[in-house]
Amino acid sequence: MKKKPIIIGIESSCDDTGVSIIQNRKVLSNIIIHQKIHNKYGGVVPELASRLHDQNIARAVQKAIFSAKIHRYQIDAVSFTLGPGLIGPLLVGASFAKSFSMGLDIPLLTVNHVQAHILSHFIQNSNINNSYPEFPFLGLVMSGGHTQIIKVNDFFKMEVLGSTLDDSIGESLDKIARMLGFCYPGGPMVDFFSKNGNEKKFVFSKPKVNGLNFSFSGFKSDVLQFIKKKLKRDNFFLKKNLSDICASIQNIIAEILLDKIEKAILQTGIFRIVLAGGVSANHKIRNSFISFSKKNKEFEIFIPKKEYTTDNGAMIAITGLLKYERNLFDSIHITPYSKFKTF
Structure with a gap:
């Protein structure tokens, strides 16, 4: 053998x-x-x-x-x-x-x-489904350096359908975390504090970007201006509202990602979605995609186990x-x- x-x-x-x-x-x-x-x-x-x-x-x-x-x-x-x-x-x-x-x-x-x-x-038992995705599928890569939607036709036949025009999602979360007083890496801290927050309490703008590209620079600036404005009126605003702010930020980010994936599905006719990259460990993003797949039974969502x-x-x-x-x-x-x- x-x-x-x-x-x-x-x-x-x-x-x-x-x-x-x-x-x-x-x-x-x-x-x-x-x-x-x-x-x-x-x-x-x-x-x-x-x-x-x-x-x-x-x-x-x-x-x-x-x-x-x-x-x-x-x-x-x-x-x-x-x-x-x-x-x-x-x-x-x-x-x-x-x-x-x-x-x-x-x-x-x-x-x-x-x-x-x-x-x-394609590592054995590497995702929560404990199965391998079939080709073709859409890959949503979210990390400190990249935010991309990729059409995957085979192991080494991939096509980028959309990318970030400025900061990646991971980069943006780390910069927003710094505004909130968190140390690097701040993204996981935003995620941690969001778990006890009201995600509907604060509303931030969604970037308007054509096609399947992303932009998080305007969103990041909106959060910064919001924090500065509130702190001028109340020095303890962050301390009193930290969990709600973190939850609201993550809620908008999850909505942005889902909006783009829905567009990609309509454009390609592909119903299998694979999440990848460090930000796919984010609990709000994971739960949003799981809820999406439960509401839309024809869609398959593959989410990596956190160690991957x-x-x-x-x-x-x-x-x-x-x-x-x-x-x-x-x-x-x-x-x-x-x-x-x-x-």
Whole structure:
């Protein structure tokens, strides 16, 4: 019986060092080393991120191999994030992966970070449905760097239908969180405080953007002006209304996303929706899409389990495995890129 290939995935596009080992779509290990130093700066400092990836990556790989209960010589290929992301951290991951590939004389597989978020749904039991989405489907990617609606025809046949024209949803939530006095990363704090709030108490403007594109800059400015205006009248306004403000912000964001997805469904005739990216861990967005699918029985909604929402090595490893099965290997001379490229 032929051995099922074992793939190691290395993720270093931002501030988390993620390493995972996968065999037959099953996660054998999934190690993430977080960089907490960025909290005091209010955002990721690229130079610091690069240095810490350099310090952490070998340790993360060793831990992943140990946790998977395998020997490094059993690994059949190494996959790593080629882009998009911060170029310094990407170069650290690429250099290590190339050295690993050369040292063990195994193939190299490069991975598009956005594509990997979507393909994380093909890890065994990675979403709340515990099943794989059938093609074609619509992918809604929501993260700190990207907000996109992507038509997915096959594993490596994807088409971007809409993108953000300015800040991504994750970026906007972090900036709004800073206005509210939260430390970085602030998005999860907005989500936490929203759980006890009245989401209908405050109304914010919805951006008017044609087609399937997004814009969160105007929405973010509206929230800022609202806070400034209220604080002029009452210095304790935020303290007294924090949960209601957070809940109202999240309610509008969920409505914006659902409005765009409904347009995408009408435009494409595709009724399967896959959520992906760090912001898909947000409880309001998850619940809104679950309610949407319950009201519209013909729609299928795939929501990732929370460990597969934020950046992780498992999404890189599964994409690498899918490329390995199709002999889509890469050259040692390939170079990382920072900005999003078409698939």
